[in-house]
Amino acid sequence: MTMKLDRRQFLLGTTALAAAAGISPAFAQEALRLIFWGGQARADRTYGVTDLYAKAGGPAIEGEFLAWNDYWPKLATQTAGGNAPDVIQMDYRYIVEYAKRNAIAPLDGFVGSALNLADFDQDQLDGGKVDGKLYGISLGANSVALMINTVDFEKAGLDVPGPNTTYADLTTISEAFKSKGVGKAVVADGSVSEPMYENWLRQRGKALYTADGKVAFDEADATEWYKLWADLRAAGVCVSPDDQALDTGPLETTMLTLNKASVIPSNSNQLVAFQAIIKDKITISNFPRTATDAPGGHYRKPSMFFSVAGSSAQQEAAAKFISFFINDPAASNVLGVERGIPCSKAVRDALAPTLDAQSQVALNFVANLGPLLAALPPSPPAAAGEIDASLFRILGQEVGFGAKTPEQAGPELVKGATDILNRAA
Missing domain, CATH: 3.40.190.10 (Periplasmic binding protein-like II)
Structure with missing residues (x-):
């Protein structure tokens, strides 16, 4: 007969033996x-x-x-x-x-x-x-960051995204990817990424939440966000909703690791972990700019x-x-x-x-975000996690699959987030 002890059982067992022996290491x-x-x-x-x-x-x-x-x-x-x-x-x-x-x-x-x-x-x-x-x-x-497969950009004959890369530039990059046969989308579907949305809002002088825990963006902001990604999706710049649905959380299921996209939103500290599981050289850069003269949306979190x-x-x-x-x-x-x-x-x-x-x-x-760096926002309200998991991501998926239009999802995000915050209060 064989026995398999997990880490907990082993530790508890050795502790009990030591105590029985009258020793206290x-x-x-x-x-x-x-x-x-x-x-x-x-x-x-x-x-x-x-x-x-x-x-x-x-x-x-x-x-x-x-x-x-x-x-x-x-x-x-x-x-x-x-x-x-x-x-x-x-x-x-x-x-x-x-x-x-x-x-x-x-x-x-x-x-x-x-x-x-x-x-x-x-x-x-x-x-x-x-x-x-x-x-x-x-x-x-750390800071939010794009994880970038540098090999794909070399194939396309392009520099990797940098401090002045804008959302509009993603379409130009996609055209080069297609002409050079890179064979994948430029970017994962960022419409379901709350950190990417927050960064985009901050570049526009807005925020996710106020200091007293209220929604700090309006229906027009949310609608424009969903429309931005609907246009990128329609042009094949970002991955399809079916592909994005494969991302269930672990690094191994991201669009970068699954080789569905060359760029994904992430955090700077995850570069080490991504490089450990991807053979191509990975690097990082800031999130896309809304315009080259937009204020910084990043912060040290x-x-x-x-x-x-x-x-x-x-x-x-x-x-x-x-x-x-x-x-x-x-x-x-x-x-x-x-x-x-x-x-x-x-x-x-x-x-x-x-x-x-x-x-x-x-x-x-x-250490060198420079003008992209702005102040740390207030701690999110108590229900922020619920808003992200059960509302923001789901609305992004529904727009992606065509179940809702951006014009429907934008107001629903504001109302739904407000309702969740009010219930939590």
């Missing part, structure tokens, strides 16, 4: 539970750090990772059941919602003791605050946070682990910039010379 301490989203490359780096932490005398970390689309339903179920992991990877879009429900704990009481934030970037600290309290520790600064569950009985131990994760030099060497640019100046300065070429590209992109 690091692995005999009660294990902390950690949940995060990401692919195997992120998991390998994360578990590399949890192993370092155990060797340094900390408790064992029992980790679990899921794809983005699977992560939030699983976390919501665990939280509702009072069984949330001690350490939770949290997103800027959801932090207000989880904080206001006391699903994550304020960490202010641990700062300066269990949690060292001595030289943390202030904008990254501020990004983790809700109503003045610190609920999330940024794991890296906390790529993700670590938060501590409000229900955790080991909040101080969880804070100590987070402090190790963001400050330890050996941990930073394992993590690189896969989760974004380190927020500690000391860690950033020590790490920079050790980075490989692709990691340097990601670091330099975030």
Whole structure:
């Protein structure tokens, strides 16, 4: 008979044996539970750090990772059941919602003791605050970015998109792709990408949400957005709705990885992960401009946070682990910039010379956005995640498949988002 133990069973078993033997090494301490989203490359780096932490005398970390689309339903179920992991990877879009429900704990009481934030970037600290309290520790600064297959642009005899590439230029690029037989669309369907919509709005002097959590765009904005992508779709510049529907969340199902499009909207920190699974050279650039003289739509965003569950009985131990994760030099060497640019100046300065070429590209992109960079927007309202998942993406798909026109979807987005926010309030 054979037995197969998962990581949890092994850790619990060894802890019990150690306790029975009357010894108390690091692995005999009660294990902390950690949940995060990401692919195997992120998991390998994360578990590399949890192993370092155990060797340094900390408790064992029992980790679990899921794809983005699977992560939030699983976390919501665990939280509702009072069984949330001690350490939770949290997103800027959801932090207000989880904080206001006391699903994550304020960490202010641990700062300066269990949690060292001595030289943390202030904008990254501020990004983790809700109503003045610190609920999330940024794991890296990043920005939205286009992931670009450089080989396709070489085939087409074109430079890759750059700081002055506009949405109108995508059509010209598509014509070159077709004439040179590149054999795929230029870009994924961005109509379902909330970050791309936000960036487009910011270039027009608008925003997704106001500081007091209201919808900050109008029906004309939303209608024009859907019409922009309907025109790109009709011209074959972006992928078909059938192809876009194949993207279910994991990096492996994106239009870039499936070789359906040469460019997709993403985040700068994901360059490392994409390059690990795609053989062609990948690079990054800013989102398209509405016009070459448009104001910047980008901002330096906390790529993700670590938060501590409000229900955790080991909040101080969880804070100590987070402090190790963001400050330890050996941990930073394992993590690189896969989760974004380190927020500690000391860690950033020590790490920079050790980075490989692709990691340097990601670091330099975030550090040199120049006039494209504008202020960090307020934290999104508590229901922003629901608006993105159950309204924004669905309306984009319905327009893509012809079930709705842009003129129908635009007003529906504004009304639907307003209704969701009002219910949450």
